[in-house]
Amino acid sequence: MVTIKEVAKKANVAVSTASYALNGIKKVSPETKEKVLQAARELNYRKNGFASDLKRNSTKTLALILSDLSGPFYSELIRGVQDVATDHGYDLIACSAIGGENSTAAKFLTEHRVDGCIVLAHNITDEMLKNVAHHHFPIILLDREIEIDSTVHVRVSNKRGGFKATEYLIQNGHTDIAFVSGPSNSYDNKMRFAGYQEALQAYNIEPQNKWVVSGNFTREGGESAANILAAQDQGPTAVFFANDEMAVGGMEAFQKRGISIPNDISIIGFDDILEAKYVNPKLTTIRQPKYEMGASATHLIFQMLKNEKVNPIFELHTDLIIRESVKKL
């Protein structure tokens, strides 16, 4: 490996001069600069980023921690993060939390390898986050329930969204409304369900246990939930899937059984994934402001980096997107 020392020697200057030249610091005369650059080129010099970060005590990079790099994820959200990071001259890397304590995520979280982290991973334990969170190392948690000291949460109003979805169904004349839930340990799911229940109550509709079935947030889960619902003597006239992924699977399952959407049954989802508008009929759903979530999270990091005080909770709103999958009764 060729170091700055060798470059300096070849250019007949001191290391400091070489460093200044290489970093474009004006102190150095144009001729010396060119000499250094030339030497660097000839030696094919590449700086050692770690050494430089170590010295400067700053990495100018942010990490985005995801449950699984290869999982499906919100590209809009990432774009939000990326845009803001770039605006501030920061780099962004993504890493996976698979492996828990031994994951790449853990390494970045604990070893001062980045200046801040955005965590969108449910496989990172609260325990670990607690151990790592301290001042001067900003951590933003997305969609987490538990509050952790010196950590900031960015959330979406899942409960209000669940309420809106259910209310929209009710306003279209539905009273027999099923809820297909995600995994029970999911904070998102819990809140969306709470919104569903609240809406039923607000409109004096008796909740029915048989109409709450679970679907694990996956397409397949949505299919089997739809099949369970369709097999009942007296099925619901509408179903609220706790995410679009399941709604898409559910729609397919209903249609396969000859049940027409929205004529025989109305469907509403949650998330507004890309596919929602390509499915047939187009899916009515609750949109999460994903780009804004990413952008806000990143803005918060920079505020924290500047030692500004930030509110520990930042909540964003949801919108009802009306398309074609709900019929007025």
Added chain:
Amino acid sequence: MVTIKEVAKKANVAVSTASYALNGIKKVSPETKEKVLQAARELNYRKNGFASDLKRNSTKTLALILSDLSGPFYSELIRGVQDVATDHGYDLIACSAIGGENSTAAKFLTEHRVDGCIVLAHNITDEMLKNVAHHHFPIILLDREIEIDSTVHVRVSNKRGGFKATEYLIQNGHTDIAFVSGPSNSYDNKMRFAGYQEALQAYNIEPQNKWVVSGNFTREGGESAANILAAQDQGPTAVFFANDEMAVGGMEAFQKRGISIPNDISIIGFDDILEAKYVNPKLTTIRQPKYEMGASATHLIFQMLKNEKVNPIFELHTDLIIRESVKKL
């Protein structure tokens, strides 16, 4: 920031001893070890990963360079990379090549921040790759045309795949076969088109310029290509979309115009994306072995790291996946 020095002081040992204890090196007696660990806990010590990497001169991490972190990408491929990296005790980070010379990707490529790179990004120039590639820094290029010294290429047999797709159409009685191409600067696209042409020639079918339309590898591009094709007096009986993304868009566009698939027109794609089997009718396509691409690329990196000789080109094969979108004439 609390350093190992402070831990050592608190534990009343030398830094070296603290280092041994912290790294689980057996030299140190159980009691001293416990003393050190205790001190570290109390001080909430986090090691500085850079300092350690700098000293060890190895990062034990690989970078996966993508055109755009927020773009749609092959999660199967990433899983392949991830699995193999993990097996070798390496970490994996993903970063974006947006910004070219100033991108995060460039930083990782040039600054010795990782032990090897897998590049799946067309916005990294050959020039840059050339400057960076040298022995002891393994770089694997995915789906690239130009060969670069001391760099290894993993490819898929796009041309054979294009041939197979076209041949399958021909074997089903089609002779009026359109080709919807991707961006002209894409190596994948070029090769798939070459396969298409070769198949036509092999079966003595006259190629028709009016049946080659471009679609930019996007869903929208597929839609407009389909619309162009559908508007022709005498349209094709089959169309080969150079990727599934476009095929899905094209199918929707055809169906919107009342053209039935596969009754009125047959469709074949390329890639076998997840959606291919959820679309209606299910899409017949050419599958790329994406997991294997990722896994092979990563294996190659480790071979290079061990200074083993590797072949500069590694080609994987494609398979025809027959589903429902092609009809026998």
Added chain:
DNA sequence: GTGAAAGCGCTAACAT
């Protein structure tokens, strides 16, 4: 088993 000390490659304060 433990400690002292060199040094990884770089930056920046200070001296010239």
Added chain:
DNA sequence: ATGTTAGCGCTTTCAC
């Protein structure tokens, strides 16, 4: 404008 040098936090050789 350029050079000398301390030191970032860590690992590891060598001496005890």
